[in-house]
Amino acid sequence: MASALAPTQPSLLECCACRTWAAAVAAGGPYSTIDALISVARAVWWHQTPVTGWLEAFAAHPKIGDLEGLRKKYGGTFGDLSRGEQAAAAGAPEVVLQELADWNARYKAKFGHIFIVCASGKSAAEMLGIIKRR
Known part of the structure; x- marks a missing residue:
């Protein structure tokens, strides 16, 4: 059985520089699979991240x-x-x-x-x- 995935906020910020997104995804872990992590990351991006977070990611x-x-x-x-x-x-x-x-x-x-x-x-x-x- 694979170990749980527990991404940290700093590691998530390497993927996307939006601090609110990274904090929410990190707080939702650990994840049982990479698919679960990706599903939450997408949901947080599209449904919980404010436009200011998107602009923060774009700027970086x-x-x-x-x-x-x-x-x-x-x-x-x-x-x-x-x-x-x-x-x-x-x-x-x-x-x-x-x-x-x-x-x-x-x-x-x-x-x-x-x-x-x-x-x-x-x-x-x-x-x-x-x-x-x-």
Whole structure:
């Protein structure tokens, strides 16, 4: 039998920088399965987290393709989660990264927060196409 999952608030903050979300999910543990943890995490995000919490998480999220920002925030390692998610951007041509930076600025000016997308498995060019369509 697997042991119970008891995520701490600091470990949850590495996934999502919303303090109210992390506190609520941590307080609900321990969880019997990863599926139970994910179910509660989703429910807390969609039904208990105020808009200010969403904006807190968005503000802490690295911009897609902003490798210098990632270096400043996480050092040379980029942080385990961001490094994996943005791996495709690390090898992208400079022109694509510059265009992502331009579109990130346009997006923030229009919507008031940064462009966020699940970057895992997507190339920098794919992410650029997504931001342009939004």
